[in-house]
């Protein structure tokens with residue numbers, strides 16, 4: 001089946017349309033079923049090479065892309081930037097040109113600078129997937145979140161979704177805002193004033209600075225990690241105080257709908273943005289399911305981009 005998403009790269013969710021998102025989620029749904037079966041190895045990407053190039057630490061995203069590519073039958077190379085020429089001072093573009101000369105089919109790239117992955121995509125012939133660039137975008141995270149929600153709630157349109165916590169430093173928030181808006185969900189940002197996106201209302205979201213008010217009557221409560229590695233200086237007085245006002249516990253969650261689902265992209269800071277009692281409550285938390293759907297979504301993305309390469313993918 002020809003994919004509806006016809007671009008060569010997947011760099012963000014900002015330009016994704018509802019039919020493109022729906023097609024990617026439908027494909028991922030099928031892969032979710034494959035991943036739950038005993039025989040997981042397919043030949044969709046047989047003969048293809050996927051290179052994971054991660055300039056930032058990652059556990060779940062890198063493993064997830066690796067598993068996704070392997071389950072589709074691709075050869076996978078994981079580049080450790082600490083153990084490569086990057087550590088010797090090679091620039092991003094030189095590294096890209098070097099890898100490009102080896103003819104990979106897909107480069108999966110994570111970089112600490114917003115915009116770096118897009119820049120790199122202009123220098124290579126293969127397909128590029130943004131696996132997170134600075135605080136800009138993390139498209140496969142938003143897709144896996146959407147798949148998790150759609151499977152549980154049966155739809156995205158009309159749902160009230162609260163994205164809560166360190167929104168300012170979050171690429172997960174930005175990618176989710178665009179994708180959820182495209183799918184007709186109502187998005188709220190809930191953050192301390194110091195951790196909100198300035199002028200966020202222009203993105204079509206409503207903004208709250210009180211957790212209970214922000215999640216009131218919501219279907220989905222998506223918590224974000226406090227991203228200390230992207231902060232210089234004091235954005236919050238103390239983690240204890242942060243938990244008191246913005247940490248999700250059972251008492252605050254009572255403000256959301258009784259069947260509201262709790263999400264978190266991981267890694268979690270337990271006791272800072274989320275109480276363990278909620279994070280581990282299988283009736284409310286879909287955090288493990290998000291990880292599961294991550295592999296399925298990445299299989300769908302790799303399949304789509306590889307099919308696009310074969311038909312000369314638009315740029």
Ligand code: ASP
Pocket residue numbers: 132138171172224225227265266267
């Ligand atoms: N894993 C997600 C990311 O890479 C969320 C986080 O790190 O807090 O953006």
